[in-house]
Amino acid sequence: MKAMIMAAGVGSRLMPLTINVPKPMVPMANQPLMENTVRLMAKQGFNELIANLHYHGDKIQDYFGDGSRFGVDIAYSPEEELWGTAGGVKRCQWFLNETFAVVSGDALTDIDAAALLVQHKARGALATIALKEVDDVEHFGVVVTGEDGRIERFQEKPRPEEALSHLANTGIYIFEPEIFNYIPAHQFYDFGKQVFPQLVKMGAPFYGVAVDNYWCDVGSLNTYRQAHLDILKGLMQVTASGKRLEMNNGATVLLGPGAVVSDKVNFKGKNVIGPGCRIEDHVDIENSVLWDNCIIGAGTVICEAVLGSSCRIGPESTLSQGAVLASDCELSSKSMIPKGARVFCSHSGDLQAEI
Numbered sequence: 377m378k379a380m381i382m383a384a385g386v387g388s389r390l391m392p393l394t395i396n397v398p399k400p401m402v403p404m405a406n407q408p409l410m411e412n413t414v415r416l417m418a419k420q421g422f423n424e425l426i427a428n429l430h431y432h433g434d435k436i437q438d439y440f441g442d443g444s445r446f447g448v449d450i451a452y453s454p455e456e457e458l459w460g461t462a463g464g465v466k467r468c469q470w471f472l473n474e475t476f477a478v479v480s481g482d483a484l485t486d487i488d489a490a491a492l493l494v495q496h497k498a499r500g501a502l503a504t505i506a507l508k509e510v511d512d513v514e515h516f517g518v519v520v521t522g523e524d525g526r527i528e529r530f531q532e533k534p535r536p537e538e539a540l541s542h543l544a545n546t547g548i549y550i551f552e553p554e555i556f557n558y559i560p561a562h563q564f565y566d567f568g569k570q571v572f573p574q575l576v577k578m579g580a581p582f583y584g585v586a587v588d589n590y591w592c593d594v595g596s597l598n599t600y601r602q603a604h605l606d607i608l609k610g611l612m613q614v615t616a617s618g619k620r621l622e623m624n625n626g627a628t629v630l631l632g633p634g635a636v637v638s639d640k641v642n643f644k645g646k647n648v649i650g651p652g653c654r655i656e657d658h659v660d661i662e663n664s665v666l667w668d669n670c671i672i673g674a675g676t677v678i679c680e681a682v683l684g685s686s687c688r689i690g691p692e693s694t695l696s697q698g699a700v701l702a703s704d705c706e707l708s709s710k711s712m713i714p715k716g717a718r719v720f721c722s723h724s725g726d727l728q729a730e731i
Contacts, residue, residue: 377421378424378472380477384455390402398432399431406617412484425448425450426453426468427440429454459563463559465567475553479549480548484606487508487589501581502555502581503551505548514533518530519544519584601664632648643661650685651668654672660679673690684705688707693707694711699717703721
């Protein structure tokens with residue numbers, strides 16, 4: 377079976393983590409986020425994949441190669457300019473010549489696309505969307521369906537009091553090749569804003585299927601941290617890299633290969649420490665994610681923060697709740713990073729913070 381992985385996005389809401397890393401390649405439990413998607417599709421029998429590429433697309437292609445080490449064949453569709461969700465799929469029409477799935481390369485999920493395909497076929501559908509019930513409707517496009525599952529209407533990020541549904545569009549689709557008849561060639565085109573409203577208007581066999589599986593749109597720094605918490609709580613199973621440690625105080629740590637942590641470090645909550653990190657004495661770390669090769673000086677406090685690769689944090693520094701550091705940031709001793717700050721590192725090595 378064939379599937380397309382949408383992997384061309386810039387990931388602007390994850391800045392500064394995505395300055396030099398495409399969103400599908402941000403670490404998730406010490407493995408690239410998109411790796412979970414590739415392994416999931418392979419497990420479900422989708423062994424012929426194509427991914428569209430744009431922002432730092434070479435890093436995606438270099439990592440996944442031809443897909444053989446994941447048990448799939450992967451082709452690529454580079455986009456020098458973005459073509460939109462539907463436009464990007466249209467460019468892969470030559471490859472997607474049978475019933476196919478479209479999945480996001482930057483969401484964390486265990487949704488069963490193969491089961492979705494079975495329901496799609498049983499209904500004789502042209503298009504089928506996997507839907508997930510959410511509480512915070514204002515962050516999602518929600519979908520209204522009839523009793524038979526046929527899609528009747530869309531609402532884009534409605535206010536809670538105005539929401540007609542709590543079923544969010546997950547960005548996971550099953551299409552028949554005839555969908556290409558509704559996507560013009562050689563132009564930017566969007567599923568949510570253009571293709572789907574047209575299908576509803578014309579009364580096409582267009583269905584939504586509510587799923588109970590885990591799904592997290594890793595579209596913001598908050599959801600990025602939340603996805604890690606969910607993994608360590610056991611709500612989502614992924615192929616993690618490292619050793620899981622359970623502390624006497626109830627804290628959980630995923631310790632990446634080669635990481636060295638002093639026995640005088642105090643962990644609280646759920647934490648991920650990347651490969652090759654070194655954490656010195658009397659460091660407090662709570663509900664935080666550190667990418668690979670970070671060095672944390674003695675006496676530092678890190679609370680609900682995310683650090684990119686190869687950060688150097690001087691002794692007795694404080695990274696307050698929600699702080700995010702780009703890769704290669706270096707902080708002097710006793711540095712204070714305020715709550716919610718995003719710290720960027722310029723080419724000259726200077727640090728710039730957005731608060």
